[in-house]
Amino acid sequence: MGKPKVVVADPLAESALAGLGDYDVRHCAGKDPEALHAALRDADALLIRSGTRVDREALAAAPELRIVARAGVGLDNVDVAAATEAGVIVANAPLSNVLSVAELTVGLVIASVRHIVPANTALRNGRWERAAFTGTELAGSTVGIVGLGHVGTLVAERLAAFDMRIVAYDPYVPQARAAAAGAQLVGLDELMARSEFVTVHLPRTPETLGLIGERELRLARPTMRLINTARGGIVDESALETALKEQRIAGAALDVFEVEPAVDSPLLAYDTVVATPHLGASTAQAQDRAGLEAVAAVRAALSGEPVAGAVNRVPAR
Numbered sequence: 001m002g003k004p005k006v007v008v009a010d011p012l013a014e015s016a017l018a019g020l021g022d023y024d025v026r027h028c029a030g031k032d033p034e035a036l037h038a039a040l041r042d043a044d045a046l047l048i049r050s051g052t053r054v055d056r057e058a059l060a061a062a063p064e065l066r067i068v069a070r071a072g073v074g075l076d077n078v079d080v081a082a083a084t085e086a087g088v089i090v091a092n093a094p095l096s097n098v099l100s101v102a103e104l105t106v107g108l109v110i111a112s113v114r115h116i117v118p119a120n121t122a123l124r125n126g127r128w129e130r131a132a133f134t135g136t137e138l139a140g141s142t143v144g145i146v147g148l149g150h151v152g153t154l155v156a157e158r159l160a161a162f163d164m165r166i167v168a169y170d171p172y173v174p175q176a177r178a179a180a181a182g183a184q185l186v187g188l189d190e191l192m193a194r195s196e197f198v199t200v201h202l203p204r205t206p207e208t209l210g211l212i213g214e215r216e217l218r219l220a221r222p223t224m225r226l227i228n229t230a231r232g233g234i235v236d237e238s239a240l241e242t243a244l245k246e247q248r249i250a251g252a253a254l255d256v257f258e259v260e261p262a263v264d265s266p267l268l269a270y271d272t273v274v275a276t277p278h279l280g281a282s283t284a285q286a287q288d289r290a291g292l293e294a295v296a297a298v299r300a301a302l303s304g305e306p307v308a309g310a311v312n313r314v315p316a317r
């Protein structure tokens with residue numbers, strides 16, 4: 001019997017790749033379905049980040065596959081139900097990058113309200129404009145956190161240190177847990193109406209797609225700034241664009257988009273939008289943790305041991 005075959009379909013930290021030395025490792029461009037399907041033909045394990053879609057077709061192309069390991073949190077790019085039917089373990093690294101996402105979120109809040117990006121652009125273009133970029137202090141303003149899980153809680157704790165008031169919407173979190181994070185649980189409509197900042201920290205599921213749409217954005221204050229470092233599509237981008245165009249909200253800071261890469265997004269035309277290319281997890285520390293956890297999951301699955309981070313149960317093979 002040869003070495004187990006492990007396909008790496010997205011860029012992973014070197015520290016993580018070093019843990020695959022005793023396997024037959026093949027790299028492929030996971031965003032290209034043809035290349036992915038060809039690579040999966042005799043693969044025992046697949047390592048991915050957010051760039052590779054593991055759908056029913058990909059799983060059908062992988063008859064030997066035992067595990068899909070996601071070096072990160074979101075599993076919206078993996079058909080977990082189809083994997084379970086096919087007897088393939090799916091595992092993620094649920095805490096690996098949440099601190100990095102929370103820190104980027106705080107950065108986007110400040111970048112947005114202090115006009116850091118347009119002021120930088122103006123200065124580089126020879127314009128010393130001070131009055132145009134007057135901002136607002138965070139202290140005393142209200143932030144609404146939509147989704148008070150791992151990232152949402154870290155964001156709440158950090159923004160509380162700026163003396164902000166924290167309200168949160170999450171029907172699955174008990175009041176006591178919200179209170180421990182310094183947040184008051186409210187309904188989504190109340191959150192939209194009360195907040196100067198609304199920051200989204202939800203998984204992308206059929207239930208959360210379009211959760212913040214035209215109706216919700218009409219409840220917002222004209223001073224509201226919307227931050228999304230979770231997933232594109234949870235905020236309806238066309239409704240967001242209309243709200244920005246009509247100046248019904250003050251701005252948005254977006255790390256994630258409905259379609260990525262989002263180089264053609266009409267939202268990029270607005271000075272009131274700060275945008276980053278899905279960088280929430282892009283720190284050295286988060287990538288080391290995510291990659292190492294995903295590799296540990298692969299090693300466990302291929303040796304028939306329990307897999308930490310497994311999100312489904314499949315019979316042992």
Ligand SMILES: NC(=O)c1ccc[n+]([C@@H]2O[C@H](COP(=O)([O-])OP(=O)(O)OC[C@H]3O[C@@H](n4cnc5c(N)ncnc54)[C@H](O)[C@@H]3O)[C@@H](O)[C@H]2O)c1
Pocket residue numbers: 072073074075094097098101146147148149150151152169170171172173201202203204207208229230231255256278279280281282
């Ligand atoms: N930008 C990035 O690079 C990056 C990195 C990591 C995670 N993420 C995204 O952030 C998301 C959140 O991460 P997390 O670690 O905080 O996840 P989590 O599972 O810890 O928290 C998600 C929270 O959302 C709540 N929730 C689920 N459905 C809801 C609904 N319909 N309405 C309100 N609340 C709902 C859950 O109760 C939970 O508390 C991930 O699913 C992922 O998509 C993005």
Ligand SMILES: O=C(O)CC[C@@H](O)C(=O)O
Pocket residue numbers: 049050051071072073074075097278280281282
């Ligand atoms: O792969 C990435 O870098 C993004 C990961 C992030 O979106 C996640 O859900 O963990």
